[in-house]
Amino acid sequence: MMKKSRFAIILKVANLDVCRSFYQNILDLGDPEMNSSFRVEFRTGEDCSLILEQQTPDEALSAIDYKSPLSWKIRIKNLDEIKERLLDNGYEMPLKAKDHNGEFLLGCKDPEGNTFYLQSE
Numbered sequence: 707m708m709k710k711s712r713f714a715i716i717l718k719v720a721n722l723d724v725c726r727s728f729y730q731n732i733l734d735l736g737d738p739e740m741n742s743s744f745r746v747e748f749r750t751g752e753d754c755s756l757i758l759e760q761q762t763p764d765e766a767l768s769a770i771d772y773k774s775p776l777s778w779k780i781r782i783k784n785l786d787e788i789k790e791r792l793l794d795n796g797y798e799m800p801l802k803a804k805d806h807n808g809e810f811l812l813g814c815k816d817p818e819g820n821t822f823y824l825q826s827e
Contacts, residue, residue, distance in 0.1 A: 712753040714754065714757050715778050716757045717757070717759070717816075719761060720761050722746065722760045724817045728817050732792060733780070735756070744759065777821035779824070779825055780825070782827065785824055792814065
């Protein structure tokens with residue numbers, strides 16, 4: 707039985723298959739703990755998950771003129787490896803690296819333009 711996370715990031719996405727592949731293969735989050743045609747959940751830490759949910763048609767229409775100011779960060783094992791994988795697969799690093807309270811963060815966007823930051827463990 708899957709242990710429920712205390713914290714989760716939930717992203718509503720228009721193309722669940724593309725986003726699933728991006729997070730699973732490009733960011734190397736591994737196999738999802740939950741994987742369906744409308745919801746995918748990746749364990750991102752001891753007590754945290756990243757959940758991708760398929761947008762409903764109404765949500766997709768309302769998202770056309772709205773981009774969330776939300777961004778999030780994830781700690782990964784090998785920042786250089788992920789950076790190369792992103793570039794090899796045609797993903798640019800549109801945001802520059804920044805120092806956030808003493809933490810080095812590399813800004814990126816997923817296939818749907820959601821902003822996230824990578825931090826090396």
